Amino acid sequence: MTDLIIKNGKTVDGNLLSVAMEAGKIKAVSSELNGEADRIIDLKGDYYISAGWIDSHVHCDDDMPIYYDQPDEIGVTKGVTTIIDAGSTGADTIKAFYDHAKHAKTNVYALINISKTGIIAQNELADMEKVQQDAAIEAVTELPQFIVGLKARMSKTVVGDNGYKPLEVAKNLQSKLGDLPLMVHIGSNPPTLSEVLSRLDERDILTHCFNGKENGILDQETKTIKAQAIEAYKRGVRFDVGHGTDSFNFETARYAKQAYLKPHTISTDIYHKNRESGPVYDLATTMEKLLVTGYSLAEIIPMVTQNAAEQFNLSKKGHLRVGFDADITIFKTAEGSKKLVDSNGNEQTTQKLIQPICAIVGGNVYDNGYLSKI
Template sequence: MFDVLIKNGKTEREQPIEIGINGSQITALAPKLEGASGKQEIDLHHEAYVSAGWIDDHAHCYEKLTLYYDDPDEDGYKTGVTTVIDAGSTGADNIRDFYNITRDKKTNVYALINIGRTGILAQDELGYISKVNKEALFDAVHDLPDFIVGIKARESHSVVIDNGIKPLLAAKSYAALLGNLPVMVHVGANPPELKDIMQAMGKGDVLTHAYNGKPNGMVDEHGEIKEFIYDAYDRGVIFDVGHGTDSFNFKTMRIARDHGLDPKSLSTDIYHRNRENGPVYDMATTMEKMLQVGYTLPEVIRMVTFAPADNFHLLNKGRLRPGKDADITIYNVTDGEKTLTDSNGNTETGHQLITPIRTIVGGTVYDLEEQHV
């Protein structure tokens, strides 16, 4: 007898799947669990899809900020996302408070610590290099080793002002001293130049906003991929979508795909404003955009499950496997029409709709259809 039994589901590859959950872990998984029963049974009637819980490795959900903030549950379990990683909203000064707030959330919440100790209290948090404090950051990581999963450096002109890639170099140095903690790098308007940023990045570093349509992006004015982009990709820099209000472009994404520069992970860069007013809205809409530019459902599901878990060493998440956390997303994929908008206001009509219907976080089932009644 399982605590929860998912019956007659299918994987993103259209294979039958049934899952048994006890407590907070997956304990059995097979195309058919013969003779199984559960205290709570979810019969999907061979219609709905089942995947490991969706993970968004770039969100902004520290509710006490004024620029970029949200409730983690609005970005999380209510939209089919079982785990969110806040991407640098907080630094050493306020990340402990963020941690305390998130303990009452239903969604799993982790954080990348901002290399600037104040976090994003203001847009230019790295305009003063004195805000980069090694001792304060090390103390925070020591205090919250199971919450802080990486370091975030925002490398665009409005953030660093005249400090160029100094914050990134500090992040790289600190990460190495902390045991190769992953580093995520935000890119935007220059200076600093994207080429200089990427030359400082190495294998396992995460480039977010990789597919933006800005002049300082991967595509030049002739629609060609800049040569240094290939160099970074080939040496193992991880390309992450990081959609956001300003950082995803259909044309850039297609050019990159056609040249073999596929994203490893798909994230939203969601916060309350682009969730409520677009163009992000939620993870499912962001996934629909990836289907629209030509990726298959299995490719997209990997981008929001195994890939972000691997990026940030969340070894018990992102996988449907006995012994792993019982974080599961159940969703439908149907034919229909929906207007999809990128960060530059370009619109396309999508024809595949992804709708999460249940989110399971640590073995607890949340029925999303009931929430919308």
């Protein structure tokens, strides 16, 4: 017996779609479904349906002292079915993180910080003794379903006097681990943007890609995208938004779009403070900021579904396809006027709001009762 059928959802390209689910998987997908099920929800063409949203840069280990949050506060509560913690924990701490993350309603995965301590202080890569490859390999071997990549924060406050050295170790570690992508954060220098980008390969990820910093991809004097950023983008380095408290700037995003440099994934870099007090709030708000930059909904949704799933080898997520995980986000758009603020205090007003109303994870519906009212 089918557990759940969602009927007549709208897709971002304007079609109607119905999805049937059973035992946590998608059983059928069609423009029209008329079978029996334990529960049938008819969206009547009024609401959008997409594969479950994936936020590929968050901080959600609530045992960590600085950047922490509860997975479900940034996950299912916000219409997000899958979150990827980006390096809060390292070899010493990631197993304990897994032990409590697995109880969340939201799917939680992790990128392992190359520093064994994770982010217990801002400068986790200032002491190279903390980068122990054997310990990282052991953790990845033990938790292959949980650890989906590596994380190295490559900015002055994190690396101290070590420059690009931690990145070279990260690349070496990555080569021993096979197919795991490496996410690198940029900020103040050293290391310079060039030193970072020149060491990244196709499918490696540059996060905080639209920050407004001197060492970012936008030349602050000429207001052009730096040649080395264009070159890396063309080589296949993936650009990830990673909004964060300090790392999203409307002007950088706009100039990047003009230079045909698009983000591969939209992520928040959310944790409790920038969720509660802004400027992040949630993934939908970050998506609205890309909308106001000029991206269409049809461009934005793949950046939080299929692109993120493919990036981190989540082979049963990211699409509404038979046999895939029954992870779905239902949302609506509304006309309105909402002030959006970037990490530098610049404001833009969007006339189109993105409002998630339901996250379905493995066939379980999390909607605060909303769907029973429609």
